[in-house]
Amino acid sequence: MTLDREQVLRSAAALLTRKSTATMDEVAKAAGIGRATLHRHFAGRDALVRALEELGIQEFEAALDTAVLDEGTSQEALRRFVAAIEPSAGLLSFLVTENQLFEGDGQNDGWDRLDARVAAFFRRGQERGEIRIDLTPAWLTEALYGLISSAAWAVQAGRVAGQDFAYMIVELLLGGARRSVEQ
Amino acid sequence: MTLDREQVLRSAAALLTRKSTATMDEVAKAAGIGRATLHRHFAGRDALVRALEELGIQEFEAALDTAVLDEGTSQEALRRFVAAIEPSAGLLSFLVTENQLFEGDGQNDGWDRLDARVAAFFRRGQERGEIRIDLTPAWLTEALYGLISSAAWAVQAGRVAGQDFAYMIVELLLGGARRSVEQ
DNA sequence: TTCCGGTGAGACATCAACGTCTCAAGTGGG
DNA sequence: CCCACTTGAGACGTTGATGTCTCACCGGAA
Numbered sequence: 001m002t003l004d005r006e007q008v009l010r011s012a013a014a015l016l017t018r019k020s021t022a023t024m025d026e027v028a029k030a031a032g033i034g035r036a037t038l039h040r041h042f043a044g045r046d047a048l049v050r051a052l053e054e055l056g057i058q059e060f061e062a063a064l065d066t067a068v069l070d071e072g073t074s075q076e077a078l079r080r081f082v083a084a085i086e087p088s089a090g091l092l093s094f095l096v097t098e099n100q101l102f103e104g105d106g107q108n109d110g111w112d113r114l115d116a117r118v119a120a121f122f123r124r125g126q127e128r129g130e131i132r133i134d135l136t137p138a139w140l141t142e143a144l145y146g147l148i149s150s151a152a153w154a155v156q157a158g159r160v161a162g163q164d165f166a167y168m169i170v171e172l173l174l175g176g177a178r179r180s181v182e183q
Numbered sequence: 184m185t186l187d188r189e190q191v192l193r194s195a196a197a198l199l200t201r202k203s204t205a206t207m208d209e210v211a212k213a214a215g216i217g218r219a220t221l222h223r224h225f226a227g228r229d230a231l232v233r234a235l236e237e238l239g240i241q242e243f244e245a246a247l248d249t250a251v252l253d254e255g256t257s258q259e260a261l262r263r264f265v266a267a268i269e270p271s272a273g274l275l276s277f278l279v280t281e282n283q284l285f286e287g288d289g290q291n292d293g294w295d296r297l298d299a300r301v302a303a304f305f306r307r308g309q310e311r312g313e314i315r316i317d318l319t320p321a322w323l324t325e326a327l328y329g330l331i332s333s334a335a336w337a338v339q340a341g342r343v344a345g346q347d348f349a350y351m352i353v354e355l356l357l358g359g360a361r362r363s364v365e366q
Numbered sequence: 367t368t369c370c371g372g373t374g375a376g377a378c379a380t381c382a383a384c385g386t387c388t389c390a391a392g393t394g395g396g
Numbered sequence: 397c398c399c400a401c402t403t404g405a406g407a408c409g410t411t412g413a414t415g416t417c418t419c420a421c422c423g424g425a426a
Contacts, residue, residue: 021284025412034374039415075361080186100336111215132354132362139351140279140360142337143330150329151322153283160322168322173317176359177305177323178258179315206383217404222385373422383413392403 005041008033012048017090018156021095024048049098050108056095057110064117073173074125082148082166089152089165096145104154115141133165140173147173187225191216192238195231199275201339203280207231232281233291239278240293242271247300257308258357265331265349272335273350279328298324323356330356 001011015030022030022043028038042048045183085092095167099107122140125131132152147169154160160168191214198205198213205213207228212219225231250264268275284291295349308314314323330352337343343351 019284025413034376035414036375036416037373040372041265045413046413079424101202109227125360126362130362131360132358135351135360136343137354139334139337139343139347139355142333142342143351143355146329146333149280150325154322154325159325160319164322166317168326172318172322172326172359173355174361175315176355176357176361177314177318177326178309178357178359179309179313180363205384208383217406218384219386220403220407223402227385228383367426369426370424371422372410372424373420375420376418378417379415381414382412382422387408388406390403390405393401394399395401396397 008038008041009051011092013052013055013094016052017094017152020094043134052091053095053098053108053110054094056091057090057108060085060114061110063088063125064114065086065118069117070124074128074130075170077121078168078174079166082169086165089148090156092145093149093152095164096149118144142171144173187243190214191221191224192234196235196238196274196277199235200277200335203277234280235274236281236291236293239271240276240291240297242273243268243297244293246271247297252300252304252326253307257304257313258353261357262349262353265352268331269348272331273330273339276332276335279332301327327356344349 011031012027015027019026023105024038025035027048031038031182040047042051051157063081063084066084069077069081098109118141119137122131122137126133126137151160151165151169155162155165194214195210198210202209204317207221208218214221221231225234246264246267248349249267250260250261252264254260282294284312301318301324304322305314309316310318334343334348334352338345
């Protein structure tokens with residue numbers, strides 16, 4: 001029985017999303033495999049996290065590709081992206097906080113590439129006059145990540161409905177909470 | 184030389200904000216005291232975190248009191264609150280993620296009280312017609328926390344300017360990133 | 367059937383952090 | 397001045413997670 005590496009990473013992601021301090025033993029049990037087997041495929045906890053990082057980056061990138069941020073209005077593009085990233089929101093949330101722990105040492109540069117793509121999206125929106133120019137692309141990028149994490153957590157905690165995930169994020173990020181005059 | 188408990192908690196908060204997995208030894212060193220002394224005043228890591236939780240709740244509550252959310256428009260009130268919470272943003276961010284680890288066991292009910300006050304603020308805004316009603320108070324509350332955390336982190340990482348802290352959060356949360364017609 | 371590679375279970379040593387304790391030193395109050 | 401109290405430093409045992417290893421087992425391929 002050959003190990004399904006993908007499936008192991010999936011269950012590890014699901015577990016670590018809920019409990020970021022989970023033990024290697026817990027991760028193994030969650031994947032339905034032995035701890036020894038887990039070690040055979042991932043040299044250690046660090047290696048596991050790095051593999052999850054690769055997975056997260058890959059899914060993030062796939063979501064960006066799927067969304068085709070260049071097409072249509074900023075709102076339409078962002079809505080497509082958030083909908084595409086939703087299944088990975090928990091993993092992303094875990095990786096973001098995990099990344100904050102790394103104090104500057106070898107940080108996967110994949111994140112920089114993704115940050116750049118998202119920031120570029122907001123910048124294009126500004127150039128087309130669809131996005132405010134008094135909020136920097138860097139801040140909008142960070143805010144998007146924060147809202148995705150918050151929404152993922154709020155949904156999991158049952159404080160908000162899961163079906164509203166994309167709507168909540170996009171409406172708040174683009175439209176804001178203020179009730180405008182025309183609506 | 185009597186130990187300054189407040190000062191110890193401050194430096195612990197500052198350290199744990201940056202490195203949430205810091206050791207008791209690191210916390211002690213950061214506070215300029217010995218590990219034994221730290222243990223004399225906080226029975227263990229849990230006790231320390233709980234003390235920080237108390238501090239965070241207290242500062243959060245103080246910020247809510249300072250802001251007087253009932254007065255003026257929602258925007259003015261929110262701006263006052265975010266400005267008041269800014270010094271505690273890092274600590275809050277740490278406590279929020281720390282809280283997510285606690286799987287339902289004894290959770291400080293002070294958070295519920297704070298959540299209720301914030302949610303009530305958004306609900307009042309909705310009733311006065313200042314806040315959209317298609318975004319629930321619960322989501323707006325979570326989103327506010329997420330934006331505060333994101334902003335605190337982004338400022339510390341040097342990705343955004345610290346002086347824009349309150350402006351960025353309030354403008355994005357209330358106004359949204361979309362460029363409106365009249366502005 | 368017979369191998370062979372991968373697996374699960376468990377034993378084992380290692381290591382880092384924890385919590386406790388002791389003791390010398392220093393401070394402040396009486 | 398002296399004493400009570402607190403601190404800092406370090407030693408010590410304990411715990412929990414880690415990483416490695418062995419061995420029996422099983423399923424698929426020859």
